[in-house]
Every structure is written in C-alpha cells, then in structure tokens.
Amino acid sequence: xxxxxxxxxxxxxxxxxxxxxxxxxxxxxxxxxxxxxxxxxxxxxxxxxxxxxxxxxxxxxxxxxxxxxxxxxxxxxxxxxxxxxxxxxxxxxxxxxxxxxxxxxxxxxxxxxxxxxxxxxxxxxxxxxxxxxxxxxxxxxxxxxxxxxxxxxxxxxxxxxxxxxxxxxxxxxxxxxxxxxxxxxxxxxxxxxxxxxxxxxxxxxxxxxxxxxxxxxxxxxxxxxxxxxxxxxxxxxxxxxxxxxxxxxxxxxxxxxxxxxxxxxxxxxxxxxxxxxxxxxxxxxxxxxxxxxxxxxxxxxxxxxxxxxxxxxxxxxxxxxxxxxxxxxxxxxxxxxxxxxxxxxxxxxxxxxxxxxxxxxxxxxxxxxx
Numbered sequence: 001x002x003x004x005x006x007x008x009x010x011x012x013x014x015x016x017x018x019x020x021x022x023x024x025x026x027x028x029x030x031x032x033x034x035x036x037x038x039x040x041x042x043x044x045x046x047x048x049x050x051x052x053x054x055x056x057x058x059x060x061x062x063x064x065x066x067x068x069x070x071x072x073x074x075x076x077x078x079x080x081x082x083x084x085x086x087x088x089x090x091x092x093x094x095x096x097x098x099x100x101x102x103x104x105x106x107x108x109x110x111x112x113x114x115x116x117x118x119x120x121x122x123x124x125x126x127x128x129x130x131x132x133x134x135x136x137x138x139x140x141x142x143x144x145x146x147x148x149x150x151x152x153x154x155x156x157x158x159x160x161x162x163x164x165x166x167x168x169x170x171x172x173x174x175x176x177x178x179x180x181x182x183x184x185x186x187x188x189x190x191x192x193x194x195x196x197x198x199x200x201x202x203x204x205x206x207x208x209x210x211x212x213x214x215x216x217x218x219x220x221x222x223x224x225x226x227x228x229x230x231x232x233x234x235x236x237x238x239x240x241x242x243x244x245x246x247x248x249x250x251x252x253x254x255x256x257x258x259x260x261x262x263x264x265x266x267x268x269x270x271x272x273x274x275x276x277x278x279x280x281x282x283x284x285x286x287x288x289x290x291x292x293x294x295x296x297x298x299x300x301x302x303x304x305x306x307x308x309x310x311x312x313x314x315x316x317x318x319x320x321x322x323x324x325x326x327x328x329x330x331x332x333x334x335x336x337x338x339x340x341x342x343x344x345x346x347x348x349x350x351x352x353x354x355x356x357x358x359x360x361x362x363x364x365x366x367x368x369x370x
Contacts, residue, residue, distance in 0.1 A: 001027050001368055004085035005034040005045070006076070006100065008054040008093035010192040010221060011262035013037030015115060015162045015357070016091050020045050022361030033083050035076070036091075038222055048079055052223035054096065072096070077103055086368050091115050098126060098133075105133035112364050114138045116156070120147050127152050136367050138360050141303060142349050157363060160356040163262070164347065167269040170247040184214045186326070187249050187272065191259035192221040194228065199279045201232050204257045206319040207326060208238050214254070215239075219246040255329050257322065264298040264309065268343050269350075273329035273336060275322060276300075276311045303349060308342040 003023060007016045017039035023030050024043070032045035035054070041047040054072065073096065080088065080100075087110045090097040094117030101111050116139045119126050127148075130137070137156040139145060145158040186208075190201040201218070208216040218241040220229055226243070233239055242249055246263075250256065250270040258264050260278040267274045276298040296302050300309050310325045312318075328335055 001030055001087070001365070002083065002085040003030065003032045003034075003087055003089055003364075004080050004083055005032060005036070005040070005089040005091065006093065006097055007034070007036045007040070007091035008051050008096055010037060010051065010223065012091040012093055012115070013039045013051060014166060016040045017043050018162055018166060018357040019089070019091075019114065019360055022357045023365065025358075026361050026365040033079070033085070049075075050223065054093075069096070073099055076100055080104065080109065081107070086110065087112055087364060089114055089364060092117065094118075094123075094126070098130065101133045102129065105135075110135050110368065112136045112138065112367065114360055114364075115140055116144055116148075120144065127154070136363070138363060140356060141299075142352060143303070158352075159359040159363065160352060160354050161265075161350040162356040162360075163265055163269055164350050165355055165357060167247070167266065170251070185249070185253045186211065186214045186216045187246075187253040187256035187258075187267075188216055188218045189246065189256060189258040189263045189267070190218065190277075191261065191263075192223060194224065196259060196280075197221070197224075197228075197232075200259055200277050200317070201229075203279070203317060203319055203322060204277065205232060205236055205239060207257065207322050208236055210323045211326070212238060217242060217249055217253075219243075219249055255326060257326065260297045260311070262299065264300050265303075268300045268309070268346055271340060271343055273339055274300075274309050275325040275329065276309055277317050277322070278311070278313045279317045280314070300346060304342060304346055308339065308346070 005016055007013055013036045016034065016036045020032055020040060020043040033048055034040050034045045035049045036047060037051050088104050090101055090113045092115040104111050111134050113134045116137060117126065131154055138159050139156050140159060140161045142158065145156055148154040148156045188204045190197045190204060216239045220241050220243040222244050229241060233241060250267060250272050253272050256267045256272050256274045258267050258274045258276055260276050264274065264276050278297050297311055297313060298309055301307055312321050312325060
C-alpha cells in the first residue's frame with residue numbers, strides 16, 4: 001500500500017513516526033512519502049519537506065508568510081498527484097491539512113485524519129466541511145468522540161493518546177540515565193518555533209536567578225540550529241541545554257516551565273510538576289482571545305476539565321509570577337500530592353483507547369482494504 005502522510009510540527013513528527021512503524025507491521029510492502037521531521041524519516045519513509053520549513057505561529061506571522069504557505073500547498077498537491085497514494089493520512093496541522101483534505105477529496109483520494117484539529121476550541125464552522133472531505137476521523141482525546149457525535153452527528157473513532165505509549169517506551173528503555181549528572185534540575189520547554197521561543201524563553205531564563213541551587217536545562221527544538229539559542233543562554237550561570245533529549249531531561253527534573261501545547265501533556269505523563277507558559281504577539285493574542293472558546297489553554301487542564309496545572313498567559317507571564325508559581329510546585333507538599341493524584345487520573349483517561357498508534361494503523365489499513 002502507498003501512504004502519503006502530512007504532519008507540520010514536532011509533535012506530529014513523533015506521532016507520525018510511531019504510526020509509520022505500526023503501518024510497516026501491518027504491511028511489509030508499505031511505501032510511504034511524508035511531510036514531517038527526523039523521526040518520521042528515521043523510520044524509512046521518504047521525507048518530502050521538514051516541518052521546520054512550515055512552522056509559522058500566530059495571525060501576524062501567518063499573514064507575513066502567505067506566499068511561502070501558498071507555494072507549499074501547490075507543491076504538496078503536485079507531489080500527491082505524482083505519487084498517487086492509496087490513502088492520504090493527515091496529522092493535526094489544520095491550517096494546511098484541511099486545505100489539502102478538501103482538494104484530495106475532490107480529486108478522488110481517500111482521506112484519513114489522525115489527531116483532530118481542535119475545533120471544539122475555535123473555528124467550529126470547520127466541522128461541516130470536514131465531514132464532507134474526511135473519510136475517516138481518528139481522535140486521541142477522550143471527550144472528542146462525544147463532541148463529534150452529540151454536536152455534529154459524526155461517528156469518529158477514539159484510539160487513545162499516542163503520548164501514553166511514547167512515554168512508557170522511554171521509561172522502559174531506561175533512557176534518562178544520569179547523563180546530566182545533576183541532582184536538582186528544572187526543565188525549560190520553550191516550544192519548537194522561533195517566534196514562540198523568542199517570546200517566552202527570556203522570561204523563563206530570568207527565573208533561574210531566583211533558584212541558584214537548581215540547574216535550569218533548556219530543551220532545544222530539533223528543528224532549530226544551536227546558534228539560535230546562544231544569545232539567550234550566554235548570560236546565565238546555572239543554565240545549560242540539551243537537544244533531542246527532552247524525555248531524558250523530564251525523567252530527571254524536579255519541575256518544568258512548559259510552553260502550552262503537547263509538551264504540557266508529556267510533562268504530566270512523566271509526573272513532573274509544571275507551570276504552563278503562553279505569550280504571543282499582542283495582535284495575535286487579541287484576535288485569538290475573541291475567537292477561542294475554551295476555559296484553559298493546556299491539554300492537561302482541558303482533558304481533566306479543571307485547573308490541575310498553573311497557567312500564566314500573556315501579561316501574567318512575567319518573572320515575578322513565574323518565580324512564585326515555581327516556588328509553589330517545588331515546596332508546597334499538599335500541592336505536590338494533589339498534582340500526582342490528578343496526573344494518575346489523567347493517564348487513566350488517556351489509556352482507555354488502548355495502544356493508540358497500533359489501533360490507528362490497523363484502522364487505516366483495514367479502511368484502505370475495504
């Protein structure tokens with residue numbers, strides 16, 4: 001079978017790589033072209049474009065890069081046509097992937113969407129078109145199945161969350177030995193895009209001055225050059241960095257300061273107390289605030305439907321507030337006990353679907369054979 005898989009972010013690269021491994025187990029003759037990253041390429045799939053060429057964050061940034069985005073869409077359509085896959089598998093990344101889904105359906109390609117766009121948070125009107133152009137939707141958050149069924153009369157398949165298995169594999173493999181050789185570590189996960197890192201990392205780094213007994217370790221994005229980080233890190237004594245070792249870092253950390261997104265969930269599944277950080281350009285934030293329809297910005301709080309981890313958003317994300325929040329999760333024993341209980345409940349919720357990557361691969365393979 002021939003698969004064309006598109007992901008546009010670091011998290012999609014991780015989930016895409018695990019999906020590809022399972023597709024090879026389903027069919028030894030699997031042939032895959034993909035948009036993604038190093039992890040997807042390492043599986044043996046043919047990498048067409050790396051996600052670092054696609055990462056634009058916020059309304060202002062997207063508008064500025066529209067010519068590049070339109071060129072990528074045109075190129076993608078041409079490449080899919082030339083490859084002529086049995087199925088197109090789209091992983092999250094809705095701004096790009098939903099455009100491709102509509103075109104693909106019109107041109108007779110089978111379309112599977114793995115990891116739903118967060119339409120329950122904003123742009124709900126997308127669902128009508130999604131129902132028309134997506135043949136099979138595989139969701140990874142427990143509340144999404146009921147959301148689509150009850151609100152849109154659309155039967156989607158819940159396969160569980162792939163991060164559960166990814167984290168468990170890391171624990172079992174013994175990665176995260178004492179490579180960092182530090183007793184007290186605070187992990188800094190500032191994101192994968194230059195724009196978001198530039199907004200949040202300087203604030204995170206300033207916090208290190210208030211905790212001289214800890215080593216603050218920045219998890220660098222695999223899609224960015226080390227030189228990008230140098231100007232941020234050079235002024236701090238108790239700060240170091242790692243690359244391609246985020247899970248190893250989390251397994252050795254006492255706490256973490258984390259950019260909102262998939263990393264908040266990864267941190268929770270490793271049982272690490274965290275503070276969630278979000279800061280965008282003023283125009284992007286003001287527009288988004290009027291469009292987004294959710295109580296929380298972190299996946300941990302959204303899934304649990306309550307405030308489990310502290311969220312510092314926009315103007316609230318400053319050094320003073322971040323120092324106070326970090327102090328609490330490091331020193332408040334009652335808070336630590338409750339947090340670990342909530343993390344256990346979270347993992348239980350996300351494990352209900354079973355082994356997500358294997359279930360998704362089997363579902364896609366059986367769908368193609370129909």
